[in-house]
Amino acid sequence: MEAQTLYEKLWSSHVVHQEADGTALIYIDRHLVHEVTSPQAFEGLKLAGRKPWRISSIVATADHNTPTDHWDLGIQDPVSRQQVETLDSNMREVGSLAYFPFKDLRQGIIHVIGPENGTTLPGMTVVCGDSHTSTHGAFACLAHGIGTSEVEHVMATQCLLQKRSKTMLVRVDGVPGRGVTAKDIVLAIIGRIGTAGGTGYAIEFGGSAIRALSMEGRMTICNMALEAGARAGLVAVDETTIAYLEGKPFAPRDAAWDQAVAYWRTLTSDEGAVFDKVVELDAATIEPQVTWGTSPEMVTTIGGHVPDPAKVDDPTRREGMERALKYMGLVPNTPISEIAVDQVFIGSCTNSRIEDLREAAAVAKGRTKAGNVRRVLVVPGSGLVKRQAEAEGLHEVFLAAGFEWREPGCSMCLAMNADRLEPGERCASTSNRNFEGRQGAGGRTHLVSPAMAAAAAVTGHFADVRELN
Amino acid sequence: MKPFTVLEALVAPLDRANVDTDAIIPKQFLKSIKRSGFGPNLFDEWRYLDVGQPGQDSTNRPKNPDFVLNQPRYQGAQVLLARDNFGCGSSREHAPWAMEDYGFRVIIGPSFADIFFNNCFKNGLLPIQLPAAEVDELFRQCEATEGYQLKVDLAAQTVVRPDGKVIPFEVDPFRKECLFNGWDDIGLTLRHADKIRAFEEQRRLQHPYYFS
Numbered sequence: 001m002e003a004q005t006l007y008e009k010l011w012s013s014h015v016v017h018q019e020a021d022g023t024a025l026i027y028i029d030r031h032l033v034h035e036v037t038s039p040q041a042f043e044g045l046k047l048a049g050r051k052p053w054r055i056s057s058i059v060a061t062a063d064h065n066t067p068t069d070h071w072d073l074g075i076q077d078p079v080s081r082q083q084v085e086t087l088d089s090n091m092r093e094v095g096s097l098a099y100f101p102f103k104d105l106r107q108g109i110i111h112v113i114g115p116e117n118g119t120t121l122p123g124m125t126v127v128c129g130d131s132h133t134s135t136h137g138a139f140a141c142l143a144h145g146i147g148t149s150e151v152e153h154v155m156a157t158q159c160l161l162q163k164r165s166k167t168m169l170v171r172v173d174g175v176p177g178r179g180v181t182a183k184d185i186v187l188a189i190i191g192r193i194g195t196a197g198g199t200g201y202a203i204e205f206g207g208s209a210i211r212a213l214s215m216e217g218r219m220t221i222c223n224m225a226l227e228a229g230a231r232a233g234l235v236a237v238d239e240t241t242i243a244y245l246e247g248k249p250f251a252p253r254d255a256a257w258d259q260a261v262a263y264w265r266t267l268t269s270d271e272g273a274v275f276d277k278v279v280e281l282d283a284a285t286i287e288p289q290v291t292w293g294t295s296p297e298m299v300t301t302i303g304g305h306v307p308d309p310a311k312v313d314d315p316t317r318r319e320g321m322e323r324a325l326k327y328m329g330l331v332p333n334t335p336i337s338e339i340a341v342d343q344v345f346i347g348s349c350t351n352s353r354i355e356d357l358r359e360a361a362a363v364a365k366g367r368t369k370a371g372n373v374r375r376v377l378v379v380p381g382s383g384l385v386k387r388q389a390e391a392e393g394l395h396e397v398f399l400a401a402g403f404e405w406r407e408p409g410c411s412m413c414l415a416m417n418a419d420r421l422e423p424g425e426r427c428a429s430t431s432n433r434n435f436e437g438r439q440g441a442g443g444r445t446h447l448v449s450p451a452m453a454a455a456a457a458v459t460g461h462f463a464d465v466r467e468l469n
Numbered sequence: 470m471k472p473f474t475v476l477e478a479l480v481a482p483l484d485r486a487n488v489d490t491d492a493i494i495p496k497q498f499l500k501s502i503k504r505s506g507f508g509p510n511l512f513d514e515w516r517y518l519d520v521g522q523p524g525q526d527s528t529n530r531p532k533n534p535d536f537v538l539n540q541p542r543y544q545g546a547q548v549l550l551a552r553d554n555f556g557c558g559s560s561r562e563h564a565p566w567a568m569e570d571y572g573f574r575v576i577i578g579p580s581f582a583d584i585f586f587n588n589c590f591k592n593g594l595l596p597i598q599l600p601a602a603e604v605d606e607l608f609r610q611c612e613a614t615e616g617y618q619l620k621v622d623l624a625a626q627t628v629v630r631p632d633g634k635v636i637p638f639e640v641d642p643f644r645k646e647c648l649f650n651g652w653d654d655i656g657l658t659l660r661h662a663d664k665i666r667a668f669e670e671q672r673r674l675q676h677p678y679y680f681s
């Protein structure tokens with residue numbers, strides 16, 4: 001048999017039916033549901049008199065709208081509350097494999113709770129009405145973000161209409177330097193290929209630097225594959241994957257576990273498999289990254305400067321830079337390390353797992369928030385992450401440093417709840433999008449790793465974490 | 470989606486060109502968690518004298534007596550006569566949702582905005598494009614005749630006037646089939662339900678651990 005890429009294996013094992021034009025019906029194993037993109041889908045099903053095809057595929061939680069403090073007061077904003085309550089009643093009516101409602105111990109960001117509960121398993125197709133579903137590709141899953149009408153389509157048919165993607169291998173070899181994390185690696189990749197570089201591709205991340213990452217780090221990388229334009233990111237199964245899943249609540253056990261593991265070990269790209277495109281990076285040359293603009297590809301290193309549009313020949317690019325710098329309130333050629341921040345956000349489905357919090361705490365330990373920083377939010381990705389962090393005493397480190405220790409949720413990643421930037425405020429954020437207004441109207445977002453966010457919090461400006469340790 | 474076969478129904482004339490989707494359903498109603506219930510807010514700014522809010526009961530709001538859909542003779546209309554470029558502006562699917570929820574099934578006009586035209590078919594609405602002269606004549610007859618009805622036959626692709634004149638129209642064969650059978654994307658996929666079931670059974674045998 002011809003050597004296959006991991007993507008080809010996952011694709012071909014899920015095709016139910018294929019039209020002459022290549023459009024295929026893909027079977028969906030796992031359907032993740034949250035409160036924002038599901039109400040119209042549930043209603044559409046009901047209006048059409050249809051039943052969900054397989055409720056045991058559904059895993060749901062409320063995350064986008066939930067507050068991160070004063071849970072005793074419930075959800076204050078009536079529109080947010082209605083969305084969350086609508087999910088509650090839909091889940092009551094329809095049923096699911098697992099539902100982690102607001103205030104549940106295991107509630108959290110959908111892309112954090114799926115893996116940590118073992119409901120995301122290698123070899124699955126995973127969909128969610130949320131673009132960062134690519135996160136789950138870290139488990140060698142074919143994971144797609146979908147729209148509301150597709151949410152309804154998957155509920156009703158257990159299938160998604162898809163066309164096959166091209167394949168790209170991003171190989172990162174070598175050993176990254178001290179202070180360089182998965183977030184820095186993926187920002188460097190996006191800086192290299194651009195936010196449209198992955199359009200039309202499923203990106204498999206490979207190479208020794210990726211293999212050396214924990215599952216948390218691999219999820220950070222796949223989470224942002226989407227920001228490189230790809231619909232899906234992938235990492236092959238190895239011992240790290242299998243060790244992570246063993247004993248997770250919804251992972252198979254005993255004989256089923258052995259059977260599953262035997263299959264999962266085949267979920268790698270075969271020796272000699274051909275990709276449509278290959279991109280190579282040397283991890284040793286990657287430095288801590290900071291974005292300066294309003295797109296994740298507008299990124300540089302902590303030792304770098306705000307770029308100068310005057311030096312750019314291409315008029316479209318130059319105008320884009322000028323617009324971004326104006327929005328960001330930045331002057332060309334300013335050293336990145338001289339940019340002061342007003343707020344710091346450590347959280348989101350990119351960087352709110354236990355390892356991220358450990359990295360941030362290692363920097364915060366024995367230090368305190370700088371005077372010019374108005375607020376530092378630490379928002380764990382789930383109730384389980386929160387509990388683990390508290391067991392390790394990380395919350396005490398954060399609190400001693402003057403950071404706020406919050407309840408889990410999406411929080412200031414998209415500012416749908418009360419956590420947001422004021423107009424003109426500048427934020428060092430561990431999230432994935434620095435678009436205009438993303439963290440609040442007029443807010444200015446710089447994407448960084450958790451360690452770099454903590455460094456900005458304690459120094460009051462972007463700082464090289466390698467000089468702090 | 471409701472299948473569309475033959476409709477014989479009351480006609481209402483909306484004599485304005487370039488009716489945009491913001492006029493069809495104003496933006497404040499997009500916050501809703503529903504895709505039904507937009508009917509009372511169809512053409513909200515034209516139908517009512519006050520400014521509508523989402524979630525508000527519209528029954529007792531002051532109505533604009535001059536707006537055509539508020540006239541008693543057009544109550545219960547299921548066919549809308551429109552002018553050029555109906556449905557232009559934002560791509561919101563709420564516009565056909567509102568048209569459908571209000572009770573319209575057919576819109577006849579000389580031209581439609583592209584996205585709105587597509588969205589209609591996905592939501593059980595039939596937009597019919599006719600030559601401007603034919604549309605003019607329909608407007609004249611409709612305004613002159615109380616209780617004016619048209620018969621729309623999708624299979625035959627005809628609009629039949631009360632005076633017996635038969636006006637043929639064009640419709641894309643694939644869309645026609647979907648609308649005639651009431652198939653949406655889901656309906657189409659469900660034609661393969663046996664295949665999906667067979668695939669699922671096979672997968673359950675091979676990989677039982679994905680199904681617990």
Ligand code: SF4
Pocket residue numbers: 063064109110111130132348349350409410413414431432
């Ligand atoms: S944390 Fe942010 S990116 Fe992730 S699911 Fe929530 S809103 Fe989306």
